[in-house]
Amino acid sequence: MYRRPLATALERLGVGEGWRCVDVGAGTGDVAIELGLTVGRTGRVYAVDVDPAARDAVAEAAAVYAQVIALTQAVEDLILPEAVDLAFCRFLLLHVLDPEVAVKAMAAQVRAGGWVVIQEPITSAGRIDGEALSMPGARHPDIGAMLPSMVRRCGLELEDAWAEAPAGSGPGPVRDYLFELSEVDPNEASIVLPPLVTVLARRPS
Ligand SMILES: C[S@@+](CC[C@H](N)C(=O)[O-])C[C@H]1O[C@@H](n2cnc3c(N)ncnc32)[C@H](O)[C@@H]1O
Numbered sequence: 001m002y003r004r005p006l007a008t009a010l011e012r013l014g015v016g017e018g019w020r021c022v023d024v025g026a027g028t029g030d031v032a033i034e035l036g037l038t039v040g041r042t043g044r045v046y047a048v049d050v051d052p053a054a055r056d057a058v059a060e061a062a063a064v065y066a067q068v069i070a071l072t073q074a075v076e077d078l079i080l081p082e083a084v085d086l087a088f089c090r091f092l093l094l095h096v097l098d099p100e101v102a103v104k105a106m107a108a109q110v111r112a113g114g115w116v117v118i119q120e121p122i123t124s125a126g127r128i129d130g131e132a133l134s135m136p137g138a139r140h141p142d143i144g145a146m147l148p149s150m151v152r153r154c155g156l157e158l159e160d161a162w163a164e165a166p167a168g169s170g171p172g173p174v175r176d177y178l179f180e181l182s183e184v185d186p187n188e189a190s191i192v193l194p195p196l197v198t199v200l201a202r203r204p205s
Contacts, residue, residue: 001177002090002119005164005196006031009117010038012160013086013200020084022046024075024106025092029058029068035088036065043067046084050074075102083111090119090196094138099146103154113205116156119198120144122163126194128178128186133194135181144197156201165195 015021019039023032023046032047039045047058047070055070062068073079075089075096087106093099107116123141126133135141148161168174169190178184178191 001166001173001193002196003030003034004166005119005198006034006090008162008164009119009198009200010034013115013117015039015086018042019086020044020082021086021088022048022078022080022084022106022109024048024078024087024089024102025050025095026058026070027054027091029054029061029070031088031090032058032068032070033062033065035086036062036068039067041067044069044082044084046071046080048073048075048078075105078105078109080109084109084114085111086115086117088117088119091121093118093120093147094123094135094140094143096139099140099143100150100154103151103156107154107156107203110203112203114203116151116201116203117198118147118151118201119196120147121194121196123194125192126165126178127190127192128184129189133178133182133184135194144195147197147199151199151201155204157204158199158201160200161198163195163197165192167192 026047
């Protein structure tokens with residue numbers, strides 16, 4: 001569902017062969033594998049998650065990509081074997097205790113002049129037939145709305161920021177995803193999924 005915002009971000013950044021990256025809160029590894037394909041055999045992608053089951057899922061999914069390395073770590077304690085060109089997270093900060101602590105920990109693993117890219121939702125801005133969606137289970141359900149100023153507070157230079165939201169109606173992936181997210185079956189209603197805010201920020205040189 002959120003592949004398009006990911007593709008937009010990676011294109012704008014110009015991620016390419018040989019980049020060193022970390023995907024934090026990697027889950028089952030959708031982003032880490034996409035990054036692995038982009039950076040190729042000469043690059044490296046660390047897929048980090050606090051949940052050991054996620055590490056196993058990424059390791060299995062990425063078995064053919066030697067450049068993807070799955071690690072179990074909390075973002076707050078993030079420490080990598082090398083400085084990376086890009087630290088990325090998606091749908092992570094809405095769950096952590098203190099998002100600024102998490103962003104600072106990511107930034108600390110990036111080389112001077114390298115990138116921190118974050119994609120987080122504004123869940124209350126999603127709509128089912130015009131009615132607002134809510135996600136009360138998340139710690140920071142609207143963290144996406146705070147990202148541009150937050151990265152500056154974390155000592156990063158904001159290069160670009162925007163929001164994208166997949167939308168649809170009737171059967172199809174948007175409806176299935178919404179049902180998974182909210183357990184509300186929207187039938188034929190118009191659905192606008194929570195917009196994902198992307199920030200591209202740089203660690204000062
Ligand atoms: C909603 S999933 C997102 C998965 C993936 N980033 C994506 O966009 O498809 C959130 C992931 O963050 C992980 N997570 C939650 N708190 C974390 C923390 N403090 N440090 C590292 N990972 C964490 C969870 O285990 C889970 O796999």
